[in-house]
Amino acid sequence: MSSTPLRSEVAVSDTWDLTPLYSSxxxxxxxxxxxxxEFPTAGRFRDRLGESAEVLAECLxxxxxxxxxxxxxxxxxxxxxxxxxxxxxxxxxxxxxxSLLVRVAExxxxxxxxxxxxxxxxxxxxxxxxxxxxxxxxxxxxxxxRAHTLSAAEERLMALGSSALRGHSETFSQLTxxxxxxGKLRDGDGGERELTQSSFSSFLQQRDPAVRKAAFHQFxxxxxxxxxxxAASLTNSVRADVFHARARNYPSARDAALFGDDxxxxxxxxxxxxxxxxxxxxxxxxxxxxNVLGLEEIHHYDTYVPMVENVQADVPWDQAVxxxxxxxxxxGGEYVKTLGHGVREGRWCDRYxxxxxxxxxxxYGTYASPPYIMMxxxxxxxxxxxTLAHEAGHSMHTWYxxxxxxxxxxxxxxxxxxVASTFxxxxxxxxxxxxxxxxxxxxxxxxxxxxxxxxxxxxxxxxAEFERDIHAAEEAGEAxxxxxxxxIYRALLSDYFGPRFALDPELxxxxxxxxxxxxxFYVYKYATGISAAAALAVQVLExxxxxxxxTFLRSGGSRYPIETLAAAGVNMSGPAPVQAALDLFARxxxxxxxxxx
Numbered sequence: 315m316s317s318t319p320l321r322s323e324v325a326v327s328d329t330w331d332l333t334p335l336y337s338s339x340x341x342x343x344x345x346x347x348x349x350x351x352e353f354p355t356a357g358r359f360r361d362r363l364g365e366s367a368e369v370l371a372e373c374l375x376x377x378x379x380x381x382x383x384x385x386x387x388x389x390x391x392x393x394x395x396x397x398x399x400x401x402x403x404x405x406x407x408x409x410x411x412x413s414l415l416v417r418v419a420e421x422x423x424x425x426x427x428x429x430x431x432x433x434x435x436x437x438x439x440x441x442x443x444x445x446x447x448x449x450x451x452x453x454x455x456x457x458x459x460r461a462h463t464l465s466a467a468e469e470r471l472m473a474l475g476s477s478a479l480r481g482h483s484e485t486f487s488q489l490t491x492x493x494x495x496x497g498k499l500r501d502g503d504g505g506e507r508e509l510t511q512s513s514f515s516s517f518l519q520q521r522d523p524a525v526r527k528a529a530f531h532q533f534x535x536x537x538x539x540x541x542x543x544x545a546a547s548l549t550n551s552v553r554a555d556v557f558h559a560r561a562r563n564y565p566s567a568r569d570a571a572l573f574g575d576d577x578x579x580x581x582x583x584x585x586x587x588x589x590x591x592x593x594x595x596x597x598x599x600x601x602x603x604x605n606v607l608g609l610e611e612i613h614h615y616d617t618y619v620p621m622v623e624n625v626q627a628d629v630p631w632d633q634a635v636x637x638x639x640x641x642x643x644x645x646g647g648e649y650v651k652t653l654g655h656g657v658r659e660g661r662w663c664d665r666y667x668x669x670x671x672x673x674x675x676x677x678y679g680t681y682a683s684p685p686y687i688m689m690x691x692x693x694x695x696x697x698x699x700x701t702l703a704h705e706a707g708h709s710m711h712t713w714y715x716x717x718x719x720x721x722x723x724x725x726x727x728x729x730x731x732x733v734a735s736t737f738x739x740x741x742x743x744x745x746x747x748x749x750x751x752x753x754x755x756x757x758x759x760x761x762x763x764x765x766x767x768x769x770x771x772x773x774x775x776x777x778a779e780f781e782r783d784i785h786a787a788e789e790a791g792e793a794x795x796x797x798x799x800x801x802i803y804r805a806l807l808s809d810y811f812g813p814r815f816a817l818d819p820e821l822x823x824x825x826x827x828x829x830x831x832x833x834x835f836y837v838y839k840y841a842t843g844i845s846a847a848a849a850l851a852v853q854v855l856e857x858x859x860x861x862x863x864x865t866f867l868r869s870g871g872s873r874y875p876i877e878t879l880a881a882a883g884v885n886m887s888g889p890a891p892v893q894a895a896l897d898l899f900a901r902x903x904x905x906x907x908x909x910x911x
Contacts, residue, residue: 331661419473511673530615545796571835641745677708685709707735715870732843778838
């Protein structure tokens with residue numbers, strides 16, 4: 315019987331090294347104390363930003379120094395909680411910082427209204443001065459927010475309420491990662507294993523359909539026991555989004571979410587309509603999967619197990635690293651050397667699951683720190699190799715942006731982040747296909763890419779449609795309840811899985827367990843990201859020239875994402891990139907069908 319280790323039982327070499335942030339918890343406490351003493355002096359700039367460009371520049375530089383300290387404090391605190399969400403000292407640090415950040419936001423709440431209150435002529439004169447030469451880009455972006463910036467008093471209230479408005483996300487995280495217990499199951503080899511948020515995917519890849527079915531029903535039984543609490547939490551998340559949008563004079567919550575990236579609503583709706591117009595290939599794939607697996611009917615828990623048997627799916631960590639590094643070789647020596655060092659001796663990555671550790675995976679870098687990667691790597695889950703490639707794409711995006719951009723311009727938007735990460739996954743697939751001549755292994759890899767496209771393009775678009783619909787319902791004054799969530803989600807499941815798919819009633823509860831729904835209108839960026847990434851990958855692989863893509867990585871947040879991608883040769887304002895990715899899916903389904911025929 316295997317069990318999930320305690321954090322203290324994990325080898326140090328398998329964990330991330332946070333000493334580049336702080337050498338100890340005591341060092342974090344010291345910096346926290348310095349922040350408490352430093353930020354109140356922001357008051358010296360209040361009512362003075364219109365005096366001169368020099369005063370405005372001094373204030374912006376001071377705010378930047380505070381933000382950089384907050385970045386480090388927040389990253390360290392968040393990563394410690396990620397390691398073990400039940401660790402009291404880690405939770406205490408995070409809570410103390412969260413409380414302090416409300417006060418910091420209040421202290422600087424005058425800044426945006428005062429800048430926005432500058433007359434146009436004075437604002438343009440300020441931008442022309444040498445004092446603000448390094449601040450032209452962020453100030454232009456900020457000025458665009460003028461219609462959605464409130465008075466100083468109102469901004470203060472928004473800052474004071476920010477923590478309370480985010481409370482539903484913390485409730486969801488603690489409930490699903492700490493309090494909920496899923497019990498144990500026997501896997502296909504007869505061994506008893508814990509069923510957790512992280513191991514669920516491993517169980518769904520078991521060859522024995524009875525194991526997959528048991529895992530699915532046992533997992534969702536725990537969600538069913540908490541469904542009303544989870545529905546209330548999601549409802550409050552939607553209400554907070556709508557409150558934010560209305561308070562800041564946006565037409566809708568979706569408009570508020572898209573405005574910052576200057577993404578037209580047509581890009582969002584165009585994604586949904588293009589994907590909906592290509593569901594036939596997805597239904598064909600489900601039918602192919604049902605036939606290959608010899609199933610009388612196909613269920614959701616049958617959609618993750620590899621369709622090809624007897625292909626190695628046990629990939630140790632070191633081998634996964636080698637595969638990823640070989641795949642990204644077209645990006646050049648600097649990229650490969652930096653990434654290899656980071657995920658090996660540099661200890662950027664926290665590799666394996668332990669009790670209390672957050673589920674899933676992410677990359678988290680700041681301007682002056684390594685771009686850390688959180689994994690729950692499992693050697694028997696082949697998709698985890700892709701997860702490593704994905705998160706490495708994020709981290710290297712951060713690494714290049716750190717070195718090329720000023721702090722105020724290095725924060726790249728999520729829209730672009732998902733391009734960098736899914737680009738790496740596409741390179742990994744191409745590398746694996748080129749380095750195997752075995753028919754079954756090739757079928758296995760094709761199956762992996764199909765599932766990747768299905769999960770990133772089709773599934774995330776369905777999620778995006780769900781987010782659009784539930785926010786529209788709240789804005790129309792309709793009640794958001796457990797029943798309404800299930801009804802809306804059930805209709806989407808029926809549309810996106812097709813008439814020949816067996817939908818278990820429990821699957822309606824899936825909408826209550828997706829963490830990204832607590833960061834609304836995020837998931838569509840996965841779908842647009844993989845579409846743009848596919849186009850960029852073709853450019854690099856066919857030309858042998860990665861300079862354009864590396865320039866894209868170095869651009870950070872210096873331009874809006876649609877503009878950045880257009881400069882790289884990808885027009886996301888039209889349907890072509892999305893349609894090309896959908897065509898790739900259909901083509902791969904045809905290739906897989908031929909191989910398995």
